[in-house]
Amino acid sequence: MRRWVPFLSGLLFAIGLGLSGMTDARKVIGFLDFTRQWDASLAFVMAGAIAVHLPLLRRFSVPITDDDGCAVPTPHWFDRRTVIGSAIFGVGWGLAGYCPGPALVSVVSLELPVLVFTVGMLAGAGLFAAWDSRLRSGP
């Protein structure tokens, strides 16, 4: 049963994304458009997710590792990478209305816009991986 955990989590995640409205890039842009016709719906996605995830994490305390094998959360508040990376991510999100999860899920529609975005996104992540490993190996 335990070996199905990642699969089931991914399945539930995609069902949730489709239901939430996050796979509709127009709705995402409507949510980010605070000053005109603001559609606040997507605030409820984050609220609903945290309302479930936060108490469950507190109730069952388990050690969690991030993708570099480090324990999370990291102890510091912020660093340059977090701020600059998040700023760059936000610009792309605002331009397209897609963030990584909804983009990957929407690929099944085989619509050209999301395919182009996702290829760019995977290339961007690849660029980061190449750049980061060069930094880590050092001159």
Place this chain on the structure above:
Amino acid sequence: MHNFTPLRSLSGGVLIGLAASLLALGAGRVAGISGIVGGLYTPGHEGRGWRLQFLAGLLVGALVWLALQPAVFASAGRALPVLAVAGLLVGFGARLGGGCTSGHGVCGLSRLTGRSLVATLVFMGTAAIVVLVTGS
């Protein structure tokens, strides 16, 4: 308020929270999509299997929507070159920043980490500025 769907969005959020909880409590992993995908780029990286399993689940869930209600998928009518650049920025930026809307916005905020709060405020901020400038 335009196209307001609070209940549907809240329900979707609850499912996302359950998915993140299942992965955290059942496998000790963070359900951050950019991190899950990004971890596949490093050769010999530990834990390839669970990432591919998660992505397979994501794909099956997507196919369920495609079969039942394909209208949930919609793009915003942006030009293709804009989308390509936006994709590059999202892929690179989310990895540099250590997470995206799921990793920082849901998982990080749920464990009340300052770093995720900063990240979420920054990417919401720059995204809102871009929408303000480019228009909807």
